[in-house]
Amino acid sequence: MAGIYSPEQEREIAYFLEKLHKSPMKYNYFGMGAKRWFHYAETAKSQTASKGIHILERILITQKVATIFDSLSAYGYRNFNIIDIGVGDGSPAYPVFRYLQYSKPRAKLRYNAIDISPDMLKSASRNIKETFKVYGEHYLFDIESGDFSHIARKLRQPSYGNLFMFLGSTFGNMLDMHQTLVNIRKSMAQDDYFLLGVELFNQKEEGKMLRDYYMAREAYDLVFTVLEHFGARRTDGEYRVSFNERASQVEAYFTPDKAIKLEIAGGDIALKKKEKIMLVWSVKFTPKMLVTLLSDAGYRIEMLATSYENNYALILVQPRV
Ligand SMILES: C[S@@+](CC[C@H](N)C(=O)[O-])C[C@H]1O[C@@H](n2cnc3c(N)ncnc32)[C@H](O)[C@@H]1O
Numbered sequence: 291m292a293g294i295y296s297p298e299q300e301r302e303i304a305y306f307l308e309k310l311h312k313s314p315m316k317y318n319y320f321g322m323g324a325k326r327w328f329h330y331a332e333t334a335k336s337q338t339a340s341k342g343i344h345i346l347e348r349i350l351i352t353q354k355v356a357t358i359f360d361s362l363s364a365y366g367y368r369n370f371n372i373i374d375i376g377v378g379d380g381s382p383a384y385p386v387f388r389y390l391q392y393s394k395p396r397a398k399l400r401y402n403a404i405d406i407s408p409d410m411l412k413s414a415s416r417n418i419k420e421t422f423k424v425y426g427e428h429y430l431f432d433i434e435s436g437d438f439s440h441i442a443r444k445l446r447q448p449s450y451g452n453l454f455m456f457l458g459s460t461f462g463n464m465l466d467m468h469q470t471l472v473n474i475r476k477s478m479a480q481d482d483y484f485l486l487g488v489e490l491f492n493q494k495e496e497g498k499m500l501r502d503y504y505m506a507r508e509a510y511d512l513v514f515t516v517l518e519h520f521g522a523r524r525t526d527g528e529y530r531v532s533f534n535e536r537a538s539q540v541e542a543y544f545t546p547d548k549a550i551k552l553e554i555a556g557g558d559i560a561l562k563k564k565e566k567i568m569l570v571w572s573v574k575f576t577p578k579m580l581v582t583l584l585s586d587a588g589y590r591i592e593m594l595a596t597s598y599e600n601n602y603a604l605i606l607v608q609p610r611v
Pocket residue numbers: 315316319331375376377378379380381382404405406407410431432433434456457458459460
């Protein structure tokens with residue numbers, strides 16, 4: 291397949307596979323992986339197996355969107371910058387723009403997309419601009435690599451309130467959640483807001499949660515993208531899902547049943563027979579974990595709303611003074 295990753299990204303992937311035995315999840319959304327994500331998101335809307343989080347998140351946003359913009363409007367802002375981080379197809383931003391177009395018809399609206407994948411950026415920006423009357427730019431950036439104040443600074447205008455959003459439970463896939471929160475906080479100004487959506491741990495649903503990961507063929511397709519791009523095949527090994535209680539995360543592994551050679555960054559990486567490679571890590575939070583993480587990263591919490599069955603949370607925060 292053609293080079294969809296930069297040489298630097300290939301070196302990072304090689305390091306992760308060789309030294310950490312992990313396939314970095316953030317690189318699954320490139321090229322064929324982008325198509326797989328769109329397919330997964332589409333299927334998730336129509337199947338009970340995995341529809342959970344997207345629908346729950348959208349319901350929560352729809353319920354809370356007026357409260358969120360009341361907070362921003364309290365500063366006297368008449369126009370709004372939505373800064374969407376990790377955009378997918380842009381659909382989590384729909385309830386936000388639907389609300390703004392209906393209840394603030396005179397407001398100027400900007401949709402600013404930030405993502406590591408060029409394919410995701412293009413799709414989200416196109417979908418949002420085709421559906422709503424909004425302006426805005428998109429920015430290729432890895433939010434795990436540092437703060438993006440150079441981008442955020444360009445977006446600031448006197449009459450615009452800024453809402454950063456990191457939705458779709460992607461936060462639970464970050465390698466260093468504390469550092470990611472710090473990177474976002476450093477990119478914010480004092481009266482900006484940040485909306486975070488995460489899955490909560492629900493003991494009663496543990497079995498169902500693991501079944502969903504196993505049964506959603508589309509999810510496996512997606513998380514195998516990086517290995518497949520560099521030459522591995524699913525038939526070369528076994529896929530297993532488990533819940534790691536200590537880390538409070540769902541983990542999925544690929545275990546090769548023979549040695550596999552991958553060509554990455556101009557060299558060969560050997561995956562050994564029976565040596566597990568982690569394809570998925572997805573943290574399921576407790577409210578206490580969230581409060582501690584956010585507080586340690588320098589935020590104050592303005593609102594924490596949970597879904598009816600306590601399996602999803604939406605949190606609105608600001609940098610702590
Ligand atoms: C699971 S999808 C979620 C998409 C969307 N927020 C939703 O809820 O439908 C994850 C998105 O985050 C992006 N992403 C993952 N890691 C990232 C990183 N470190 N920096 C920037 N974007 C990242 C992916 O490219 C993808 O668009």
